[in-house]
Amino acid sequence: MWDWSPVLTSTVLQGWEPLLQALRRLEPAGPSDPRAQAVLEPWxxxxxxxxxxxxxxxxxxxxxAAAVRIAGAPDAGDDGYAMVLHRLVAAGPAAWTTDVPAVLAALQRPGLAAFYLAAAAAHADRPGAFPSGALPAAVAAALEVRRGPGETAPTVGFDGVRRRPAGVFFADQALFDLLTAAWRAAALAGDQERAVCRTVQKPSPTSANTPPAPPPPSASATRAAPSTSPSPTPPHPSRARPAQRPARSGGPAPVRRVPR
Structure with missing residues (x-):
C-alpha cells in the first residue's frame, strides 16, 4: 500500500491514513512513483x-546511435528485435519518444519501425514520454508504417498455425495504441484527426471486392411464395379404406342374412 500510495485514489486509501502518516514521518520523501520503475520481464x-x-x-x-547499430546488425530482420526495442524504450521513454522521425530514419527497416512504434506506444503513459508536440508526429509515422505493407496474407508457421507477419501485427498495435494515447491527451488537430478517421474507417481491398450478401426474404414474400415441397404420395389401392355406402332414407339399414 505504501509503495503504490502515490498513484492510488483517496477512496482506495480510505482507512490507511494513520499508517501512511506514520510512514511519512519515517520517510519524508515518500515512496517513488511506481510508474517510473523499470518493468522486469523474462526474456x-x-x-x-x-x-x-x-x-x-x-x-x-x-x-x-542505438537505432543505427540495430539497423546495421547482421540479423536486423529478426523478430527478436521487438523485445530489444521494448527494453530500450522502457529504459528511457522520454529520450526515445522526443524525436520519433529521427529514430525511424535510423532504423530504416519497416519491421523495426513497427517494433519501435509499438514499444513507444506501450510506454506512452510513462512520466516524460512524448513531450509537447511529439505524439502527433508519432501518430503520423504510425499511419505511414501501417500503409507500407498493405493487405498482407497470413503465413503458416512451423506449428501449422496461420498468422500475419510480425511487422504487420506490431504496426496495427502501434497505430491503435498511439491513437488511444493521442485521443486521451487531445493531442491531435482537427485536420489530422479527420485524416486518421478516414484511414482507419477505409475498407480493405478484399472486403471492397466481396459482393454483398442478398437480403433475406420478407415475411409477406415467404407466405405468398408457392410451396416447392413434393405433393404427398397417394396410398396403394390395397391399403385404401373402402368407401362406406350411404344409409337408405326412410327406414333402417338392411340386415344381411348369413346362409346356413
Missing amino acids: KTTTALQAGDLVELAAVQGPV
Whole structure:
C-alpha cells in the first residue's frame, strides 16, 4: 500500500491514513512513483545485439546511435528485435519518444519501425514520454508504417498455425495504441484527426471486392411464395379404406342374412 500510495485514489486509501502518516514521518520523501520503475520481464537472447549493451549506448550517444547499430546488425530482420526495442524504450521513454522521425530514419527497416512504434506506444503513459508536440508526429509515422505493407496474407508457421507477419501485427498495435494515447491527451488537430478517421474507417481491398450478401426474404414474400415441397404420395389401392355406402332414407339399414 505504501509503495503504490502515490498513484492510488483517496477512496482506495480510505482507512490507511494513520499508517501512511506514520510512514511519512519515517520517510519524508515518500515512496517513488511506481510508474517510473523499470518493468522486469523474462526474456532470452535471440538476437546478435544484446539489449543491455544497446541501453548503455543509447544513454551515452542517444537513441539514434542505438537505432543505427540495430539497423546495421547482421540479423536486423529478426523478430527478436521487438523485445530489444521494448527494453530500450522502457529504459528511457522520454529520450526515445522526443524525436520519433529521427529514430525511424535510423532504423530504416519497416519491421523495426513497427517494433519501435509499438514499444513507444506501450510506454506512452510513462512520466516524460512524448513531450509537447511529439505524439502527433508519432501518430503520423504510425499511419505511414501501417500503409507500407498493405493487405498482407497470413503465413503458416512451423506449428501449422496461420498468422500475419510480425511487422504487420506490431504496426496495427502501434497505430491503435498511439491513437488511444493521442485521443486521451487531445493531442491531435482537427485536420489530422479527420485524416486518421478516414484511414482507419477505409475498407480493405478484399472486403471492397466481396459482393454483398442478398437480403433475406420478407415475411409477406415467404407466405405468398408457392410451396416447392413434393405433393404427398397417394396410398396403394390395397391399403385404401373402402368407401362406406350411404344409409337408405326412410327406414333402417338392411340386415344381411348369413346362409346356413
